[in-house]
Amino acid sequence: MKNRTIASSIGFEIRRRILDGRYPAGSQLRQDGLASEFGASRIPVREALFQLEAEGLVRIHPHRGATVAPLSPADAAEALELRGVLEPRLLALSTPRLTGDDFDRADALLEDYAAALRDGATARWGTLNTELHLLLYSRADRPRTLGIVGALLAECDRYTRLQLSTDAAELERADREHREIVRLCRNGHASAACALLADHIDHVAASLMAFLGTAPTP
Amino acid sequence: MKNRTIASSIGFEIRRRILDGRYPAGSQLRQDGLASEFGASRIPVREALFQLEAEGLVRIHPHRGATVAPLSPADAAEALELRGVLEPRLLALSTPRLTGDDFDRADALLEDYAAALRDGATARWGTLNTELHLLLYSRADRPRTLGIVGALLAECDRYTRLQLSTDAAELERADREHREIVRLCRNGHASAACALLADHIDHVAASLMAFLGTAPTP
DNA sequence: GCCCGATCGATTTTATACAATTTCAACACC
DNA sequence: GGTGTTGAAATTGTATAAAATCGATCGGGC
CATH class of the missing domain: 1.10.10.10 (Winged helix-like DNA-binding domain superfamily/Winged helix DNA-binding domain)
Incomplete structure (x- = not known):
């Protein structure tokens, strides 16, 4: 690149x-x-x-x-709170307009993610997660919101990367939820996908808060 | 400064x-x-x-x-949409923690606003509006969201400034709504203040969209 | 012995000078 | 006559070097 x-x-x-x-x-x-x-x-x-x-x-x-920039549980909480507000809105707008090519790319990203999961390549997980989320929102026609969410995803990657090495179960749950979200979008169940996306972000937030609570950053 | x-x-x-x-x-x-x-x-x-x-x-x-950066109705609509989502949340968090000094400053800003309204000093209106909104959210303890909203307010100022010279009635309505929002916050009616804030942003959006629809920017 | 102030060192910030890139237009060629 | 290419001019991007600023340490005074 x-x-x-x-x-x-x-x-x-x-x-x-x-x-x-x-x-x-x-x-x-x-x-x-x-x-x-x-x-x-x-x-x-x-x-x-x-x-x-x-x-x-x-x-x-x-x-x-x-x-x-320092890492703090409060900042992570705010970033995830914003994601929880903004991302479902983007998904609701984008889902009806996603094309077959978009879903093909989503499938490819999911496969790459699974491969990274098998190989333990945690470095690739963050970028793949960001790419997948942004891909799903790419048809929302909200460029400014997309930029904000992109920055929030990058910020969240900093925190989740701390957590990755210790908590592999979270990765698998994220994988399952990602696949389900993509499936719901592909079948046109936009509102169900948005609800699951909100849950997905809540799960990440809860898991990360628990992790940060036990191991607060210096 | x-x-x-x-x-x-x-x-x-x-x-x-x-x-x-x-x-x-x-x-x-x-x-x-x-x-x-x-x-x-x-x-x-x-x-x-x-x-x-x-x-x-x-x-x-x-x-x-x-x-x-170019001005487009779509961009204005997105900025106001984001404001409508984010600002009520900030106000709900901030209202219970606003201090007497904060309300004194808000009153001073409202007076400056009224003075600018009498003098036709449209240049000052934008900054006063931004300052008042950010002041009301300053106790929300959400620095990242506050930064985003600050950028959105600045962006909206670019559009409203186009509209100001032609539409003085909008300014007076904004003034009334601002005063009512501050009054509700001071009296502890947080949810009512948030609802009015959402209406306030909707009013600005509707008025601006009507204006941009009749006079689209090049 | 403790606190205050000035000098020193390091780092950032800014200015000047140079190189790389793009754009526009003229010109030859098809 | 239209199109591709090539040149020059202008503007941006980068490197080098000087100036300003901040923090810390050392010395002096209380």
């Missing part, structure tokens, strides 16, 4: 490393270090950091540098 | 000019011209443009420059 500008390329890489946990929450992101690490100057790094700050993954304190 | 960094200062100024309409929708924002206009280099201008792009006011096409 190549980008046309160095700044966006660096932005993608830093984003991936934050989601991977290679840059832990709260850690300093020094422009000079990142620049030399990517073999570029500091200015593309700066632009990438600004982009990431807008997405909520990075906090920039003027003259004090950039840090990876 | 001075900012500690030149980039953010330039960002505030460009934002104000976009909201004012001095930089019309779709117009090119040339970095060199802006830099010389502000007596600075292009790099702070670039960072300001990136910030504004994240807020949705500017579109940046790689190697093709930055343009003011």
Whole structure:
């Protein structure tokens, strides 16, 4: 996945490393270090950091540098609360307009997800989950809401990734729920799909809150 | 309102000019011209443009420059739809925790609003409206949602400003509704305030849609 | 011994200069 | 006459280097 500008390329890489946990929450992101690490100057790094700050993954304190946005149970709860409000609305709007190609792509994503589940490739799960959700909402014709939800999904990935290694049962339940949601959408049962989607997000939220409650982030 | 960094200062100024309409929708924002206009280099201008792009006011096409984000009835409808979903929820959470100082500030904003209404100072109305709404939600303890709603309010200001010069009755109705919402909140009638807030946003949406329908933006 | 202030170091921020890319238009060719 | 190509001009994107700012440490005073 190549980008046309160095700044966006660096932005993608830093984003991936934050989601991977290679840059832990709260850690300093020094422009000079990142620049030399990517073999570029500091200015593309700066632009990438600004982009990431807008997405909520990075906090920039003027003259004090950039840090990876901290993880907190309250933030996770708010992100999931927003998802619970916005995503069912998007699904209700999008479901009637999904095409056969869309469902083919959804099936492919579900298969990739199952494969990642078998291989224990937790790194791919987050992006596949985000892609699947966004695909299901892609026909809602709400570009601004879609952008917001995309950022929320990325944020939630940071939390779920903490949880993945310890709680494999959650992944399987998510897989089952995903498949059921896609099935309901394909058969035209939009309202049932929305209800299940709301439950799905509630399940993720409850599981994550329980996990964060037992192991609060520093 | 001075900012500690030149980039953010330039960002505030460009934002104000976009909201004012001095930089019309779709117009090119040339970095060199802006830099010389502000007596600075292009790099702070670039960072300001990136910030504004994240807020949705500017579109940046790689190697093709930055343009003011276009106005479309569909975008206005989506922004108001989101506001209608998110703002009542914030108000419900915030109302029980608003303090006496908060209501004093709300009263001051309402008075400023009335004064601006008498003077025909349409430029101040947008910021006052945004400040009042955000103040009412400030105790909801939902920072991410608050940020989203702030961006939506700024976006809506761009549309309502088009409408203001022609439709003064809308302003007076908004004033009445604002006062009633504040009164209900002060007296602890949270659910009634939320219902009225939802109506308020619906009224703005209906009026704006009627206006945009008769005078669609280019 | 403890608190306050100034200097030093490091980092960010900004300015200047250069390179890469796109767009527009003119021109040759089909 | 239409179309593809090629050139130049303009604008953006990037690199290098100087200036401003903030935090911390060290020294002096109470």
